[in-house]
Amino acid sequence: MIEAAAQRLDGHARKTPLLSSPFLDEVAGRRLLVKPECLQHTGSFKFRGGWAALSAMDEDTRKRGVLAYSSGNHAQGVAAAAQAHGVPAVIIMPSDAPQLKIDNTRALGAEVVLYDRAGESREEIGAHYEKTRGLTLVKPYDDPQVIAGQGTVGLEIAEQAAAEGVTSGDVLVCCGGGGLTGGVALALEARAPGLRVRPAEPEGFDDVARSLSSGQVESNPATSGSICDAILTPAPGEITFPILSRLCGPGIVITEDEALRAMALAFLRLKIVVEPGGAAALAAALFHGDEIQGDAVIAVATGGNVDPAMFIRALEQHA
Amino acid sequence: MIEAAAQRLDGHARKTPLLSSPFLDEVAGRRLLVKPECLQHTGSFKFRGGWAALSAMDEDTRKRGVLAYSSGNHAQGVAAAAQAHGVPAVIIMPSDAPQLKIDNTRALGAEVVLYDRAGESREEIGAHYEKTRGLTLVKPYDDPQVIAGQGTVGLEIAEQAAAEGVTSGDVLVCCGGGGLTGGVALALEARAPGLRVRPAEPEGFDDVARSLSSGQVESNPATSGSICDAILTPAPGEITFPILSRLCGPGIVITEDEALRAMALAFLRLKIVVEPGGAAALAAALFHGDEIQGDAVIAVATGGNVDPAMFIRALEQHA
Incomplete structure (x- = not known):
C-alpha cells in the first residue's frame, strides 16, 4: 500500500x-x-496522507467531497488535495488553532468550521456534515x-x-x-x-x-x-x-x-x-x-x- | 567545465x-x-564554487592551502571545502560582515582576518598571505x-x-x-x-x-x-x-x-x-x-x- x-x-x-x-x-x-x-x-x-486518501477514493465518493478534523496541518493537507482534485472540503478546526493554519486552510478553498475544544465535540459536528452533505471523513491517522x-x-x-x-x-x-x-x-x-x-x-x-x-x-x-x-x-x-x-x-x-x-x-x-x-x-x-x-x-x-x-x-x- | x-x-x-x-x-x-x-x-x-575550485587544483597546490576574500558566503563555502579536503584556509573578511558569517567561517576551521572596508585594501592583505604562505587565491567570481x-x-x-x-x-x-x-x-x-x-x-x-x-x-x-x-x-x-x-x-x-x-x-x-x-x-x-x-x-x-x-x-x- x-x-x-x-x-x-x-x-x-x-x-x-x-x-x-x-x-x-x-x-x-x-x-x-x-x-x-x-x-x-x-x-x-500531512499533504502526503491527504493526497493518498483522496486519490484512493472511487470517483463518485470523492466528488461528493471530504471532511476532516484537524488543528491545522492535516486540515491544509486535505484541503490542498481536495482543491487539486476539484472536490469540496469541510474542515473542522479548534478555535484556538494557530491563525496561520486557519487562514491557509480557508485560502486552499476549504470551508472551515471552528469549534471550542473544551465544550464541543468535533465528532458530533463532523457527523452532521457527513450525513447532510454526503462527505467522506478523512481521518488524520487511523x-x-x-x-x-x-x-x-x-x-x-x-x-x-x-x-x-x-x-x-x-x-x-x-x-x-x-x-x-x-x-x-x-x-x-x-x-x-x-x-x-x-x-x-x-x-x-x-x-x-x-x-x-x-x-x-x-x-x-x-x-x-x-x-x-x-x-x-x-x-x-x-x-x-x-x-x-x-x-x-x-x-x-x-x-x-x-x-x-x-x-x-x-x-x-x-x-x-x-x-x-x-x-x-x-x-x-x-x-x-x-x-x-x-x-x-x-x-x-x-x-x-x-x-x-x-x-x-x-x-x-x-x- | x-x-x-x-x-x-x-x-x-x-x-x-x-x-x-x-x-x-x-x-x-x-x-x-x-x-x-x-x-x-x-x-x-557558494559551497559549489568553493568545492569546484579546490577539487580542480593539483594536489601540491591545494596542500599549501587557499585564500579568499568575502563578506561571508564565499568565505564559508571555501572554508568548508578546504576543511573537507584537509587543507588550510585563510579568509579575509570585512569587519562589518554579519557576525553569524564570521563565526561560521571560523567554526569551519578557517583563519579569519578582519579588515576595515573603508581604510584597508583586502587585495594588499591577501597578497601578503599569498606570498608568505604560498596560498592560492580562490576568487569569488572571476x-x-x-x-x-x-x-x-x-x-x-x-x-x-x-x-x-x-x-x-x-x-x-x-x-x-x-x-x-x-x-x-x-x-x-x-x-x-x-x-x-x-x-x-x-x-x-x-x-x-x-x-x-x-x-x-x-x-x-x-x-x-x-x-x-x-x-x-x-x-x-x-x-x-x-x-x-x-x-x-x-x-x-x-x-x-x-x-x-x-x-x-x-x-x-x-x-x-x-x-x-x-x-x-x-x-x-x-x-x-x-x-x-x-x-x-x-x-x-x-x-x-x-x-x-x-x-x-x-x-x-x-x-
Missing part, C-alpha cells in the same frame, strides 16, 4: 531532501540527518490510506539514508496519533530494517511513549496547553498502536524549551522553518543524545506552520 | 529541490518556482572553476524545471560579481535555451543592470550600506561580464523593503530562511511582475545566512 501510495503521489508530493550541518552533529554528539517535511506542499507531511501516504516519507528516508551510508540507527519522528510514525516504521521494516523508528513527544502529552512502555493504549490528561499544537492527540490510534507497538523503540519526551531551541538551531544551521510540534524529533536528537545509541540519527522535521510571533520567540530566546 | 564540476560535486554538494506555493503564485501573478540554495551546505550556493561550480545550479534548474513542465521564461538570480549568474546562464544556454537569466540587485548597487544596459562595465558608487550584504560587489567581473552581456536579459532592481517582504513570504509560504541579499531574485519575481513576461518565472534564493535580529525585523514588519 505504501508503494502504491508513492506511485499516486509521484509528481504531486515533493521529494524532500536530507539536510545536515557539522554544527548540529556537534550538538547531537553523532551524525544527524534531518528530513525537512516542512518543505512539503502545505508546509507539512486510516490505512493515510498511513500509507505518510509512509512514503519512510521510503524516501530508506533510499536517501543509504546514499549517505547510513543503514542503521534511530529514526526519530514527531508523534501525534501515530500515522506518520507507523507509516515510516512499516516502510523501514521492508526497506531499511537496520533503521528503527522512535516517537518524539512533548512533556505532558507523551501518550505514545507511555503506551509503548506499558503495552496498552494510554491517554493524555489534556488535549491542549502545549506550544506543540500539531501533535497533541489524546491517545495512539486503534490502527496505529499495534504497528507502533510491534516496530518502534522507546519514545523520547522533550520539553517546550527544547522544541524552541531546536527551532532556533534549525533556523541558524539548516535554514528551515520548523513549528514547535514539528521540532520535537529534532529536539530529541539534539538534546537527548544519552537516550540514543549508534553513530548516526535521523530526525523528521514534520511541519513548519508556525505563527511569526512564536518563531520570533524561539529566535529571541535561543538564536 | 560545468558538467565536469557537477561530477566532482556529486555526493558532496546538495541537490536542492524546486519549491513553490499557490500563495506565492498569486502574489507573483504567474507560476513561481524557487531554487532554495539557502539549503546548500554552508547556507549558500575564476572559471568557480563559475563552473556555480553553474551546476543551472544544470539542476534545467532538469527540475523541465520536470515541472517549465521550459521557457525568466530565471532570476541574485547578482553580485556575476559568478552564479554567469554560470547559470551558460548552463541554461546548453540545456534549456528557452530559459533566460536575469540578474536581480538592490537599489544603489545595480552595477550589473546598468552595465547590461550601457554595454560596458559600470561601477557602484559605494561598496557597503545595504542590508543585502552578500551581493554588494563594486562591478561585474572581467570574466563574468562578457558572459552576462551575451546571455542575460535586463537586470531587475529591488528595494531593501522588498527584500524584507520576500524574506517574510519565504518564511510563511516556503518555510525557508533567506538572507536579504539572497532574497533579491525572489523579491523581483514577487513585486516586479510588470517587468517580467511569460507564464512562469524561476527565482534562485541564493543564501540564508542572516543574523536573527535581521530576520526578526523582516517578520515583525512584513509577516
Whole structure:
C-alpha cells in the first residue's frame, strides 16, 4: 500500500531532501540527518496522507467531497488535495488553532468550521456534515490510506539514508496519533530494517511513549496547553498502536524549551522553518543524545506552520 | 567545465529541490518556482564554487592551502571545502560582515582576518598571505572553476524545471560579481535555451543592470550600506561580464523593503530562511511582475545566512 501510495503521489508530493550541518552533529554528539517535511506542499507531511486518501477514493465518493478534523496541518493537507482534485472540503478546526493554519486552510478553498475544544465535540459536528452533505471523513491517522501516504516519507528516508551510508540507527519522528510514525516504521521494516523508528513527544502529552512502555493504549490528561499544537492527540490510534507497538523503540519526551531551541538551531544551521510540534524529533536528537545509541540519527522535521510571533520567540530566546 | 564540476560535486554538494506555493503564485501573478540554495551546505550556493575550485587544483597546490576574500558566503563555502579536503584556509573578511558569517567561517576551521572596508585594501592583505604562505587565491567570481561550480545550479534548474513542465521564461538570480549568474546562464544556454537569466540587485548597487544596459562595465558608487550584504560587489567581473552581456536579459532592481517582504513570504509560504541579499531574485519575481513576461518565472534564493535580529525585523514588519 505504501508503494502504491508513492506511485499516486509521484509528481504531486515533493521529494524532500536530507539536510545536515557539522554544527548540529556537534550538538547531537553523532551524525544527524534531518528530513525537512516542512518543505512539503502545505508546509507539512500531512499533504502526503491527504493526497493518498483522496486519490484512493472511487470517483463518485470523492466528488461528493471530504471532511476532516484537524488543528491545522492535516486540515491544509486535505484541503490542498481536495482543491487539486476539484472536490469540496469541510474542515473542522479548534478555535484556538494557530491563525496561520486557519487562514491557509480557508485560502486552499476549504470551508472551515471552528469549534471550542473544551465544550464541543468535533465528532458530533463532523457527523452532521457527513450525513447532510454526503462527505467522506478523512481521518488524520487511523486510516490505512493515510498511513500509507505518510509512509512514503519512510521510503524516501530508506533510499536517501543509504546514499549517505547510513543503514542503521534511530529514526526519530514527531508523534501525534501515530500515522506518520507507523507509516515510516512499516516502510523501514521492508526497506531499511537496520533503521528503527522512535516517537518524539512533548512533556505532558507523551501518550505514545507511555503506551509503548506499558503495552496498552494510554491517554493524555489534556488535549491542549502545549506550544506543540500539531501533535497533541489524546491517545495512539486503534490502527496505529499495534504497528507502533510491534516496530518502534522507546519514545523520547522533550520539553517546550527544547522544541524552541531546536527551532532556533534549525533556523541558524539548516535554514528551515520548523513549528514547535514539528521540532520535537529534532529536539530529541539534539538534546537527548544519552537516550540514543549508534553513530548516526535521523530526525523528521514534520511541519513548519508556525505563527511569526512564536518563531520570533524561539529566535529571541535561543538564536 | 560545468558538467565536469557537477561530477566532482556529486555526493558532496546538495541537490536542492524546486519549491513553490499557490500563495506565492498569486502574489507573483504567474507560476513561481524557487531554487532554495539557502539549503546548500554552508547556507549558500557558494559551497559549489568553493568545492569546484579546490577539487580542480593539483594536489601540491591545494596542500599549501587557499585564500579568499568575502563578506561571508564565499568565505564559508571555501572554508568548508578546504576543511573537507584537509587543507588550510585563510579568509579575509570585512569587519562589518554579519557576525553569524564570521563565526561560521571560523567554526569551519578557517583563519579569519578582519579588515576595515573603508581604510584597508583586502587585495594588499591577501597578497601578503599569498606570498608568505604560498596560498592560492580562490576568487569569488572571476575564476572559471568557480563559475563552473556555480553553474551546476543551472544544470539542476534545467532538469527540475523541465520536470515541472517549465521550459521557457525568466530565471532570476541574485547578482553580485556575476559568478552564479554567469554560470547559470551558460548552463541554461546548453540545456534549456528557452530559459533566460536575469540578474536581480538592490537599489544603489545595480552595477550589473546598468552595465547590461550601457554595454560596458559600470561601477557602484559605494561598496557597503545595504542590508543585502552578500551581493554588494563594486562591478561585474572581467570574466563574468562578457558572459552576462551575451546571455542575460535586463537586470531587475529591488528595494531593501522588498527584500524584507520576500524574506517574510519565504518564511510563511516556503518555510525557508533567506538572507536579504539572497532574497533579491525572489523579491523581483514577487513585486516586479510588470517587468517580467511569460507564464512562469524561476527565482534562485541564493543564501540564508542572516543574523536573527535581521530576520526578526523582516517578520515583525512584513509577516
